[in-house]
Amino acid sequence: MSRAGFYDKVDNALGGIRDDGLWKGERVITSPQGGTVDVDGAGEVLNFCANNYLGLADHPDIINGASDAMNRSGYGMASVRFICGTTDQHRTLESEIADYVRTDDSILFAACFDANGGLFEPLLGEGDAIVSDSLNHASIIDGMRLCKASRYRFATRDIDDLRRQLVAARSHHADNILIATDGVFSMDGYIADLAAICRVADEFDALVMVDDCHATGLIGPEGRGTPSLHGVSDRVDILTSTLGKALGGAMGGFVAARQSVVDLLRQRSRPYLFSNSLSPGLVGGARVAIKLAIEGDSRRERLNDNATRFRRLMTDAGFQLSGHGHPIIPVHLGEAEIATEMAARLLDKGVYVTAFSFPVVPRGSARIRTQMNASHHSDDIDRAVAAFIDVGRDLDVIGP
Numbered sequence: 001m002s003r004a005g006f007y008d009k010v011d012n013a014l015g016g017i018r019d020d021g022l023w024k025g026e027r028v029i030t031s032p033q034g035g036t037v038d039v040d041g042a043g044e045v046l047n048f049c050a051n052n053y054l055g056l057a058d059h060p061d062i063i064n065g066a067s068d069a070m071n072r073s074g075y076g077m078a079s080v081r082f083i084c085g086t087t088d089q090h091r092t093l094e095s096e097i098a099d100y101v102r103t104d105d106s107i108l109f110a111a112c113f114d115a116n117g118g119l120f121e122p123l124l125g126e127g128d129a130i131v132s133d134s135l136n137h138a139s140i141i142d143g144m145r146l147c148k149a150s151r152y153r154f155a156t157r158d159i160d161d162l163r164r165q166l167v168a169a170r171s172h173h174a175d176n177i178l179i180a181t182d183g184v185f186s187m188d189g190y191i192a193d194l195a196a197i198c199r200v201a202d203e204f205d206a207l208v209m210v211d212d213c214h215a216t217g218l219i220g221p222e223g224r225g226t227p228s229l230h231g232v233s234d235r236v237d238i239l240t241s242t243l244g245k246a247l248g249g250a251m252g253g254f255v256a257a258r259q260s261v262v263d264l265l266r267q268r269s270r271p272y273l274f275s276n277s278l279s280p281g282l283v284g285g286a287r288v289a290i291k292l293a294i295e296g297d298s299r300r301e302r303l304n305d306n307a308t309r310f311r312r313l314m315t316d317a318g319f320q321l322s323g324h325g326h327p328i329i330p331v332h333l334g335e336a337e338i339a340t341e342m343a344a345r346l347l348d349k350g351v352y353v354t355a356f357s358f359p360v361v362p363r364g365s366a367r368i369r370t371q372m373n374a375s376h377h378s379d380d381i382d383r384a385v386a387a388f389i390d391v392g393r394d395l396d397v398i399g400p
């Protein structure tokens with residue numbers, strides 16, 4: 001194909017995305033992240049689409065922690081970890097993360113996307129098998145693709161199908177078998193049943209890996225995550241998560257596991273070996289965020305109250321929701337155009353939510369994913385529900 005042909009192909013792809021109503025625009029925010037934000041062109045609006053579950057993204061103690069760390073260690077490390085990019089603070093954060101999620105040690109990455117991308121290839125190879133939930137995050141799917149292990153997929157949260165896939169892996173004489181699951185399925189709002197998964201894992205002597213990005217900081221006692229919620233912290237072999245959601249919402253990811261596993265990742269994981277060390281500011285901020293999360297019972301209580309209230313009022317109003325026991329509450333709408341139109345009209349009414357459509361969710365199952373936040377008050381929830389009802393009636397999503 002000619003160069004001109006290539007650019008025509010790109011233009012056609014863009015046209016197709018627009019024609020299908022799947023275009024993802026980006027609204028511009030001109031305030032700090034919070035329960036309310038200033039959106040360019042829309043003014044101050046209630047924010048129901050951030051992963052800022054504990055409301056820590058603009059917390060002054062975290063900002064001070066970040067700024068103290070930068071004053072001490074500078075802005076950037078200009079190195080990967082093993083050359084000259086490891087400060088005492090990096091090591092301290094790694095052991096604090098490990099204590100928080102109850103493992104031997106942890107290893108930092110630039111993002112959880114990288115943690116998942118660099119996890120599987122050093123640990124598993126030809127002859128091994130990964131049995132993966134069908135709704136697992138894109139980064140797990142990409143990480144598995146970079147590894148030579150055979151892949152088996154089970155229907156999301158379906159323990160019988162998980163067992164069938166484990167039988168299949170065994171019958172193909174898989175050596176090591178690793179079950180991989182999200183702790184929370186972020187498009188649907190469900191928490192994985194890790195107790196059941198670990199029981200089945202025991203039957204097959206399989207390893208268990210959990211991506212807890214939407215749980216760390218908010219789910220389980222002191223926000224220690226879904227393994228703690230289900231009492232299986234000792235049985236889960238590998239936990240990956242992010243510093244970019246409840247824990248202050250900046251960036252950074254990690255793998256937490258047994259010492260030997262973390263040690264091998266430090267030697268072999270490509271996104272760790274070949275990518276820059278986290279900035280000292282991110283490290284200092286994350287250390288304070290973990291402390292606030294441990295002490296965050298009142299934030300988690302407000303978060304849960306908000307989620308319970310929103311779920312109850314929206315169900316009463318006739319909306320079709322999914323999820324359970326988590327502040328992600330998706331409102332199912334079907335066609336992408338309706339979801340996009342609904343989100344636009346809600347913004348006009350001062351409620352900022354985002355429509356999710358293909359390829360983030362399957363075609364024809366577009367939704368508005370709402371996410372509650374500990375900074376919201378009960379009257380914020382009521383205002384949001386009232387706006388949903390107004391717009392929902394106008395668009396015939398719910399009855400009059």
Ligand SMILES: *Cc1c(COP(=O)(O)O)cnc(C)c1O
Binds near residue numbers: 113116139241
């Ligand atoms: C957000 C998310 C990631 C990516 O985390 P980043 O740190 O933003 O790269 C990975 N897995 C899951 C389940 C997530 O929700």
